[in-house]
Amino acid sequence: MKKILICLLIIFSSFMVLTGIGVSAKQLSVNGKTTSAVVDKGIVDAVVADTTEVQTRLKKWGYYTGAIDGINGPKTIAAVKAFQKKYGLTADGIVGPLTAAKMGINLSTSSSSSNYNSNDRYLLAKVIYAEARGESYTGQVAIGAVVLNRVKDSRFPNTIAGVIYQPWAFTAVNDGQINLEPNQTAYQAADDALNGWDPTYGCVYYYNPATATSKWIWSTTKVTQIGKHVFAV
């Protein structure tokens, strides 16, 4: 009977773990952002430190040696702990307000409304990373430029979010790769595109001729090819 009970207990625990019930909510890593709760004078705000920003700064100061990929993995946590030790902070690996302040990072609260442009930059970096992370840097800038060219074109939605999330416009949105956290290269490519770089000179379409299945792409006019992507109008 004891054995049976133990068996049942093990099966039940495994089920709970598999279905994600009962996960500790002390620290969550969502989309590359380390989230922690801060209680200050009775006001609770979700405070978010951008992992990419944390990694960039820690790498610059020599605490972090890994890739700037936006993932709050063991290397990043170890680097944060090392930084915290150096500055006499509690070495818990979490970038809370004190650590962020020491790093010179402004923590944005969830109620912030003045980040219109940083949303554009973030969305653009996401689509660039999801669609072209294997391409050359110019190829990545070109993807960002196509999105921005669509925003300016009357045939497409008038916002970056509208263009990116238009149904069936981008494969990466359909298959969920858009939710991957962009790396530093994608952010810089987004910055270039937002600053006017457009290696395609006005293209609003691109496709990979080796994998493209839609018939309409053959009715477009090819302008250039960068890496695997053909850019067209």
Place this chain on the structure above:
Amino acid sequence: MKNEKIVSENFEENKKSNVQESKNTKKKSSAQKAVPILIVSIISLLVILMCLLIAYYQVYKSNKQNANILEGVYASSYYSMVDNVNNLAVDISKYQTLTTKESKINTMNDMQTDCNYILAGLSVLPIERDNAVNATKFFNQVNGVCEAYTAILNKNEDLTQEQELLFAKIGLVLGQIKANLNAQNQGMYDNYFNFIDAGIFDKTGMNELSASMGDLSKDSIEYPAMIFDGPFSTALETKVVKGLGSEEISKEQAEYYLKNTVYSGRDVKVNYLSETTGTIQTWDFSVEIEGKRFNAQVSKLGGLLMSISGYAEAGDSIMGIENAQEMAKTFANNIGFENMEAVWHEQNDNIAYINLASMQDGVILYPDLVKVKVDLTSQEIIGFEAQNYALNHVNRDMEFLLTESEVEDVLGFDYNILKTSKALIRLDDGKEVCTYEFVLERIDGDYFYYINANTKQIEKVMKLVQVKDVQKLI
């Protein structure tokens, strides 16, 4: 002897019987042991099955909930779109009966609101690509017409008869879309249409809605080009290159220019990649310099550097922004972009974007902008962009009828002037106007005002805002 034999036989028999008994006991004992294991296994299997069923139910429930949420989003977008198409049709009819400027402006504002709601719906609904493109374009252009006409009326000017007639043409096309949409809407009522169940994920269920939008053929309405030289313009698709001259260079000349002018005196490897046949036609190369790789484009017309694309790792900024501006100016000057001034910069960690504008008789020509990207760690130019310069750079005839002090009173009160300049700017409708640029410090921040130097009208106001660590003009 015989007795001995019998004893031995008995012994053997006993031995066999004992072995058999022992085997039986063992069997019995293992059978007894197997029963609880069997029970545990069966219960375990049942529990696993139950867990799987619960997990499946949870996934099913979650999918159903997500589908319901999506259905809600599609339904609200669709009904809002249909309502606003009807509202737009009514507003266009109303407009044609109006006679005063004020009432026309108010109605056109309503029409723009209708268009914005319709466009928001269109960007969400899963409409087949070609049809969505046509519909989006149509409503964007109606929006653009209203914006342009409102601007004309706000200047106290009248619309021409031709301009007024455009609304009648738009009304006709809109009437067709409205009829199609309303018929489909009725069909949805009759058939209890559900977006998700209609198979939108395989793009087949929305055929009717797509067809409703597909009636908008690309050239159904001819728009006056002068109005649509702006952001939502068809004219954007047919840009004219004014700033590159007419002489075409060869691929070899472009390569020579990169090696001997752009990267003069440097150990550089240049490899031809391809050509770009867009608005601006270019020869495209990969450039390797001191272990770093860039892509560079040289215009076929005029043989000027159009772009360098390069990435830099994060690092400490060794170079100051003033030095970066000087470096950018010198670089631009050396490669054929003469008389440029640094007019703006944006710094993102160790990357600086320097905006250089062409100058003519002390006037900043903002449409002729060149951008230079500088890595403040390696103190190298890693990016360059000259599309605007290539499209717009010509020698202009500019007129400044009013003086700076004559236009200053439109700035209002409570400000300090930090800087003033003469500037040529491009408006949203594509027109270039001569202005005075005033950089003002107000209590809530710094502003850039552009006052028309001939009409005293405020053409543009931009505010300096801090977005994360970067200053932007919005």
